[in-house]
Amino acid sequence: MTATAFPTPTPSATLALDVERLREDFPILSERVRGKQLVYLDNAATSQKPRAVIDAVTRFYSAENANIHRGVHYLSERATIAYDAVRGRVARFINASSPAEIVFTRGTTEGINLVAQSYGRSTLRAGDEILITGMEHHSNIVPWQMVAAQTGATVRAVPITDAGELDLDAFDRLLTERTRILAVVQLSNALGSINPVRWLVARARERGVVTLVDGAQSAPHLPVDVQALGCDFFAFSGHKVFGPTGVGVLYGRSELLERMPPWQGGGDMIETVTLEGSTWALPPARFEAGTPMIAEVIGLGAALSYVETVGREAIGAWEEELLAYATERVGALNGVRLIGTAREKASVLSFVVDGVHPHDVGAVLDDEGVAIRAGHHCAQPVMQRFGVPATARASFAFYNTRDEVDTLVRGLRRVRTLFA
Numbered sequence: 089m090t091a092t093a094f095p096t097p098t099p100s101a102t103l104a105l106d107v108e109r110l111r112e113d114f115p116i117l118s119e120r121v122r123g124k125q126l127v128y129l130d131n132a133a134t135s136q137k138p139r140a141v142i143d144a145v146t147r148f149y150s151a152e153n154a155n156i157h158r159g160v161h162y163l164s165e166r167a168t169i170a171y172d173a174v175r176g177r178v179a180r181f182i183n184a185s186s187p188a189e190i191v192f193t194r195g196t197t198e199g200i201n202l203v204a205q206s207y208g209r210s211t212l213r214a215g216d217e218i219l220i221t222g223m224e225h226h227s228n229i230v231p232w233q234m235v236a237a238q239t240g241a242t243v244r245a246v247p248i249t250d251a252g253e254l255d256l257d258a259f260d261r262l263l264t265e266r267t268r269i270l271a272v273v274q275l276s277n278a279l280g281s282i283n284p285v286r287w288l289v290a291r292a293r294e295r296g297v298v299t300l301v302d303g304a305q306s307a308p309h310l311p312v313d314v315q316a317l318g319c320d321f322f323a324f325s326g327h328k329v330f331g332p333t334g335v336g337v338l339y340g341r342s343e344l345l346e347r348m349p350p351w352q353g354g355g356d357m358i359e360t361v362t363l364e365g366s367t368w369a370l371p372p373a374r375f376e377a378g379t380p381m382i383a384e385v386i387g388l389g390a391a392l393s394y395v396e397t398v399g400r401e402a403i404g405a406w407e408e409e410l411l412a413y414a415t416e417r418v419g420a421l422n423g424v425r426l427i428g429t430a431r432e433k434a435s436v437l438s439f440v441v442d443g444v445h446p447h448d449v450g451a452v453l454d455d456e457g458v459a460i461r462a463g464h465h466c467a468q469p470v471m472q473r474f475g476v477p478a479t480a481r482a483s484f485a486f487y488n489t490r491d492e493v494d495t496l497v498r499g500l501r502r503v504r505t506l507f508a
């Protein structure tokens with residue numbers, strides 16, 4: 089690999105967050121669980137919601153609820169304007185060149201399935217290859233296996249190193265004249281590795297390969313610029329970026345979206361319908377059949393505004409500091425092995441404790457009010473690669489503190505004492 093493949097981290101000194109004040113924006117963070125102050129370290133699974141998001145959804149249902157697009161009445165017009173305005177906000181958030189490139193989905197999973205079943209199914213032929221990596225979430229593996237079975241294409245995967253980085257030499261070997269699609273995660277939910285996506289995408293595009301980036305974990309933690317990344321598709325989920333569940337985004341370059349067939353039929357995605365046949369609306373409507381998740385889209389808009397107000401550079405800088413602190417403290421504990429030690433990481437600390445099943449680690453921490461995740465994190469191939477059935481995973485957001493890391497460490501000491 090080349091030295092330029094990994095970006096230099098942003099210096100953090102000048103970017104300070106008032107974390108204690110920001111925590112007040114999240115009502116749930118002051119909850120007690122099992123008689124203890126909640127320490128929420130499961131942000132990779134889903135993030136907590138600021139009052140701005142909760143209020144936006146409540147306001148919509150209390151005063152503005154109506155279906156969009158076909159109504160002629162006041163509320164429907166307002167709901168339509170509010171819904172469509174979020175498309176522009178999302179476009180700005182990821183620097184898409186137009187709101188027409190933003191398709192609302194149910195989440196990252198649905199976005200990837202959409203690309204597999206629309207773009208993939210209509211273009212892949214027997215002998216074609218889809219290139220993924222060994223650190224993908226199941227949602228960036230299974231949809232490709234399904235479309236491969238439908239078309240005769242093959243799925244290949246770039247292996248990962250012991251540190252949890254992509255083997256870039258292997259990537260170069262696996263990217264061949266048969267490769268049609270590259271689908272790669274930007275930030276691994278199981279390992280925390282940040283992949284050199286810009287470099288990978290550039291390499292793929294030189295060969296005319298269409299690229300999809302799974303941004304489920306990167307969107308909440310790293311500034312995202314889809315034009316700078318150069319990717320054709322980028323998918324992320326609202327609920328991981330402090331917005332509601334049930335809503336997500338698929339960015340697609342207009343040129344591609346315009347050529348793609350719909351993958352679901354129904355209301356709102358058509359231009360004309362007769363009993364003999366139908367014609368399709370332009371994107372993004374072509375890919376949004378039926379009544380969409382209107383309140384959730386409005387909540388997502390509020391979430392992105394909130395994140396922008398906090399400041400994405402400052403979020404990145406604080407989380408980098410927090411992860412370094414947690415890595416040092418947890419890594420120093422006897423009998424704890426970190427899984428995923430890539431040079432470029434964000435937000436995720438996966439580990440195993442000698443002789444203790446991760447579920448037991450999770451249960452002891454839960455008793456202390458500390459919420460982490462234990463399991464395969466929907467990344468079974470990663471567990472297979474590292475020879476473990478599961479890991480314990482602490483994952484951070486900008487509202488987490490050093491004190492919370494200290495509570496985690498105290499809990500892990502207790503795990504060691506209980507199971508020694």
Ligand code: PMP
Nearest residue numbers: 195196197225227277304305325
């Ligand atoms: N990709 C990654 C890297 C993820 O972490 C997740 C969620 N854990 C997904 C995809 C799927 O996201 P969702 O369940 O919101 O569709």
